Amino acid sequence: MRTNDRLRAARLDRGWLSQEKAAEEISTAGRLALGDAYFTVSVRTYRRWESDRPGWPRPDTAAALRAAFGLSPEHLGFTPPPGHPARLRPAEEGSSMERRSFLAAGSVAALSIVSPADLRPRDIDPALVGYFYQQLDGHYAADMMLGPRDLIGTVAEQYRLISHLSRAANGPVREELLQVGVTYAVLAAWLHQDAGLWDSTAYWHGIAQSDAQMTGNADLTAYAVSNMARLRIDLADGRAAVDLCRGGLGEGHRLSDRIRVNILNQQAHGHSLLGERAAVDRTLDEASRTVVTVDPSVPWGAAHRNSYFFEVQRATCYGRMGLQAEARRIWDRINANMPPAARRDTGVYLARQAAAYAATGEPEHAVTLAAESAEIAAQTRSARHRKELETLRESMSRWRDDPIGDRLVKALGPLAA
Incomplete structure (x- = not known):
């Protein structure tokens, strides 16, 4: 059937x-x-x-x-009747150009113009706020398994709904809807960033920052700043990332420990881009001590309570600074114990582990890891993941004319598909 x-x-x-x-x-x-x-x-x-x-x-x-x-x-697969406006909307499938346009359109549609009727004050059930946070947890879990492109449309559409509801709401409900809207805008920015849609990423960061400013909540504003720093890190602008994080930490006692951990983590990556190992270790050590006192009632920002989170950050920073022997020992521990649900992240970590093995003179093991990583990259369609594997390909160029080079080409074959 x-x-x-x-x-x-x-x-x-x-x-x-x-x-x-x-x-x-x-x-x-x-x-x-x-x-x-x-x-x-x-x-x-x-x-x-x-x-x-x-x-x-x-x-x-x-x-x-x-x-x-x-x-x-x-x-969702429903068939519009003849003459219905939905028949005039672009379908989600189509050519690759149409698909890219659909993904980018999620940003523009998020703040679409609404009619005056949509802005009339009305009673909004406060239970909606909890509902949207519950949905957000599901999106985080799905992102770990699916990658960004299957979620962009969903998250952008839900932000649009939250935004419209907040415009019509009054009092505490409006403030709470604005707050949950910031978390959706931050997630949308991350999904676009992971998909390699840089212009849309900057757009969503702008939405998150402006909405956070409207709430007047120091935690949310600093949370938005820490995610802007993450974008700068992907663009290899370590100085900007460090400066943004320093500004976010300037709120001092007004910040929750949860948000402080977010900022310290991004600051460490900024220092790694500048080759400042002592600052990397100092910042990550402080973050790992701070996470113990994180308040679980704060609904935004990752708690980073899993056992491998800070080790991942340290290994990534070490690899970026060329300390591949140390990074390799950490990746060996991490990838031996990654949970099945973290499929997308596992693929990224395997690529980084492969780079460490190649840099320390074990290209055979690097190719084996690269093959497993490439299979995951083909399924999750993460541009960030593909970039890691392309970097690995470049770092192994010295074996291009050896049998190892042929094996690497075959291992990375799923990327071409």
Whole structure:
């Protein structure tokens, strides 16, 4: 039996393994978004949606689907009726040029012009804030498994919804929606950065920074700054990264330990680009001590409580500074114990481990690691990951005319596909 693969994929992306769970979650999202305590999507209705003839949802149901998935019905596999405006919108599939345009359009659409009716003050259920934070956790987990491109449209659309709701809300609910909106804008910036869409990345950082300023929250403003520093690091501008982090830390006692850890981490990478090992070690040591006192109630910024996080940062910094023998010992420990859910990150770390082995005179082992890394890169489509492997290819150019060079070309074959 044929199915609506788009809706099924979106359901599984949310972690809803059964159709019953999806119907329940869409009902909850619809009640919150519509302000209708009796809104319900039956399991029978949802099953029809996942069939090959899902039809077109009613306006209230379409709003519930948009709230639950962050995507419009046509992008969830529903068929617009003749004459419906959705038929005039570009499809998500198409040529590679259309696909790139769709990804970049997520930025422009995020702050699309709304009608005056959308801006009229109205009661917004405070429970929506918790709902969006719950969705955000799911996006973080999906990013680790899928890479950026499958999530860009979803996150941009959800930011658009949050932004519209915050414009209509009043009082504490407006402030809380602005705050959760900052976290979505930061995630959107990261996804665009990981996909190599640099102009869109800068655009989203601008949104995050301006929204953070509106909240007046020192933590959020510093969090946005730390993520701007991450962009500078990917652009190899260590001095700018260090200066941005120094400015973020200037808030001093007003910052939570969680955000302080974020900034210290990025500052360490900035120092590594400048070749300042002592500063790298000092900053990472301070961050690892600070994380012990992180307040779990702060909903933004990574807690970095996993056992390998700071070792990853140290190994990355050491490799960047040419200390590959030390980096290699750390990567050996890390990659032997990476969790299966962190697939995208595992691929990046394998590429860095391979570079360390090549630099220390073991190209055979480097090629083996590169092959495993390239398979993951082909699946997650992370531009950052591909860049790591291209850097590895360049660093192994001295073996180009040897059998090892031929093996490396074969190992990196999935990148061409």
